[in-house]
Amino acid sequence: MKPKKNSTDFLHIGHKIQTWYSKNARDLPFRNTKDPYKIWICEIVFQQTRIAQGLGHYNRFIERFPDVKTLAEANENEVILHWKGLGYYSRAINIHKASKQIMTEFSGIFPSDYDDILTLKGVGKYTAAAVSSICFGERRAAVDGNFYRVLSRIFADDFDVSQTNAFSYFSELAFLIMPENAGDFNQAMMDLGSEICRPKNPDCGNCPVNDDCLAFALGKVSEFPVKTKKVKVENHSLKYYFVHRNNQFIIQQRGDDDIWKKLYEFLPEISSELVPFIKNAKTVNHKLTHRNLSIEIFDVEINSDLVWNEIISNKNLIVSDFEDSQKRSFPKPLENYIQNTLKD
Numbered sequence: 337m338k339p340k341k342n343s344t345d346f347l348h349i350g351h352k353i354q355t356w357y358s359k360n361a362r363d364l365p366f367r368n369t370k371d372p373y374k375i376w377i378c379e380i381v382f383q384q385t386r387i388a389q390g391l392g393h394y395n396r397f398i399e400r401f402p403d404v405k406t407l408a409e410a411n412e413n414e415v416i417l418h419w420k421g422l423g424y425y426s427r428a429i430n431i432h433k434a435s436k437q438i439m440t441e442f443s444g445i446f447p448s449d450y451d452d453i454l455t456l457k458g459v460g461k462y463t464a465a466a467v468s469s470i471c472f473g474e475r476r477a478a479v480d481g482n483f484y485r486v487l488s489r490i491f492a493d494d495f496d497v498s499q500t501n502a503f504s505y506f507s508e509l510a511f512l513i514m515p516e517n518a519g520d521f522n523q524a525m526m527d528l529g530s531e532i533c534r535p536k537n538p539d540c541g542n543c544p545v546n547d548d549c550l551a552f553a554l555g556k557v558s559e560f561p562v563k564t565k566k567v568k569v570e571n572h573s574l575k576y577y578f579v580h581r582n583n584q585f586i587i588q589q590r591g592d593d594d595i596w597k598k599l600y601e602f603l604p605e606i607s608s609e610l611v612p613f614i615k616n617a618k619t620v621n622h623k624l625t626h627r628n629l630s631i632e633i634f635d636v637e638i639n640s641d642l643v644w645n646e647i648i649s650n651k652n653l654i655v656s657d658f659e660d661s662q663k664r665s666f667p668k669p670l671e672n673y674i675q676n677t678l679k680d
């Protein structure tokens with residue numbers, strides 16, 4: 337059964353979800369504010385990070401960068417460093433760029449409607465809907481994985497969530513049950529999706545809308561949401577050369593393209609004169625969302641002052657040591673390598 341558009345038959349479902357939320361809302365720091373800056377940062381932080389894992393990072397980030405101006409004036413490397421532990425560093429770079437954009441294009445005042453918020457660097461429909469509804473009362477559905485899951489189950493709707501128009505399809509479905517306060521409703525759906533209507537083992541017995549849920553009535557909860565397109569994962573090989581002498585080693589900063597934007601790395605290649613200094617190699621595997629990486633790291637120990645001095649005369653390279661490396665952000669496998677190799 338597909339609900340007819342504009343039907344008001346389903347509004348009671350949204351009211352039940354909101355009543356449940358008023359008694360069961362998780363006590364999270366960003367729940368006590370309507371500051372769009374903080375809500376925006378929180379939405380970006382928690383897009384790919386679980387609440388329990390990201391909370392400390394969020395608090396530290398807000399402590400250091402309490403407002404748009406402070407963030408816009410900060411050095412990019414420091415912003416990246418404060419993102420350490422959250423991964424997906426392009427989010428930090430985009431947040432920084434967007435804060436500058438707010439200073440120049442919006443006179444330092446966070447934009448107050450969906451369309452303007454959507455113009456900010458790195459902000460998609462979900463984040464724009466969340467910020468505009470929670471902070472400015474705009475009637476928008478912040479459709480994310482929670483919405484796909486809860487709505488497809490309530491309506492036993494087999495619309496494929498991997499389709500490109502899934503966001504607008506589920507937005508329309510969300511409006512069928514959305515009460516007056518879109519901001520509260522969006523947060524209620526977030527909590528219902530993560531606490532009750534979980535991807536695996538949903539707690540249907542304690543669900544406030546189990547009387548209204550078609551998938552539950554049909555005993556087909558596990559069949560929703562429908563997702564046909566699998567994420568295509570590619571295999572990639574990389575080489576790195578850990579060139580070192582005594583307790584120092586050579587690094588460089590990555591550019592703005594491809595993965596690991598602006599992070600620091602070991603040398604991806606060395607000149608043929610350095611090949612005789614290779615002691616051994618180690619392969620580490622690392623999984624990204626769309627790539628399986630196999631990284632071969634060569635240990636290159638330079639035992640000649642002359643050669644070392646020639647390497648470090650290259651102005652594009654940075655001489656680092658353990659202490660210095662802790663103030664920089666590296667891709668996770670390289671950070672692990674440094675920890676394992678240099679930490680006492």
Ligand code: SF4
Pocket residue numbers: 486489490532533534538539540541543544545546549551552557
């Ligand atoms: S009854 Fe179960 S499947 Fe249906 S919305 Fe509630 S938790 Fe989800």
